[in-house]
Amino acid sequence: MKQRVALFAALAALVAGPSVALATPEQDREEFVRYFNKKFPNLKYEDYIFGALALNPDAKTQYDTIMEFPPFLNELDHGKKMWETPFKNGRTYASCFPDGGRNVVGNYPYFDDKLGKVVTFEMAINMCREANGEHPYKHSDMKTMGVLTAYARTLSDGMKVNVKVQGPEAMKAYEDGKKFFYTRRGQLNFACSTCHVDNGGNTLRTELLSPALGHATHWPVFRQGTNLVTLHKRYAGCLEQVRAEPLPEGSTEFNNLEYFHTYMSNGLEIRSSVFRK
């Protein structure tokens, strides 16, 4: 009898397992939005792009004041100069993207069927460089990749995130990213979701934890005014905070995480290069 029960339970688990895994990205996103709408019924959907600031009116007022004359304008100017400076062959970054790089970031990351992997905006920048005879930048180098994308991403401000997951390989990458997001790591035994879903809006020590919805819309950020932090750098920082060894910025794991994470913000506006505490 016990064996039959165990067999039945195993079969039930097999049936239940795939049904969870086969939730479409859109179903995942809708559940995500529903969860946060229930948790923060007074928060407007479009305000999720402000992260934890949306939950703290005083901090949001300070942010608005700082953003009137941001302390990182020099960095953005430098990024603009990099963006506009021609390669040795005379071409520019703008030549690599539709509409000169305006309103493109919302389509990243995307899954490239030919390459068989997720392509982030940073990877597209490096592909552009290599196609024009330049060496690629390190994803972790804030003085090159960081500053350049800090400006380039602003060219898409106002564009709505529009990440697509189409085809089995893309779905696999999405599922990998989703699994990463919900997997516990580090000595503190936290998943990304522990802080930014379960405890989004709660205070941890002195910090208000941001909801994951809207997370991927506003990178990079300038923390304390001028400390440039990209999304992957933040991923690495989060891992260290839970006492897990960080993975390299630009790694496949982080790219897939960004794929899932950004999909959850589909429909929200890009607002890049912003101040954060």
Next chain:
Amino acid sequence: MLAAALAGCETAPVTPAPSEPKAAFSGDPKAALAQAEADVQEAKSKNALWTTATAALKAAQAAAAKGEWDAVMKNAKVASEQARLGIAQSKYPVAKHF
């Protein structure tokens, strides 16, 4: 008594040179260190390495360089334990709740 005390004062503290293991902890510190290095490497290969395991391994390696075998043993055991916990954690069910 006095002579013995004075003789003690004359003797400058000497840092012991690296020597063969004579650990208070049971087991072979060199083997424990090798095991810790293997465990940490395995956890790293599974993207399951904790910073605490890395720190303990570094401490064990530094202690080995100084011949401090008790410290090697102690830190190597911590490194192995934390690395194995990280690997076990990677097999937990995901935290998804909806």
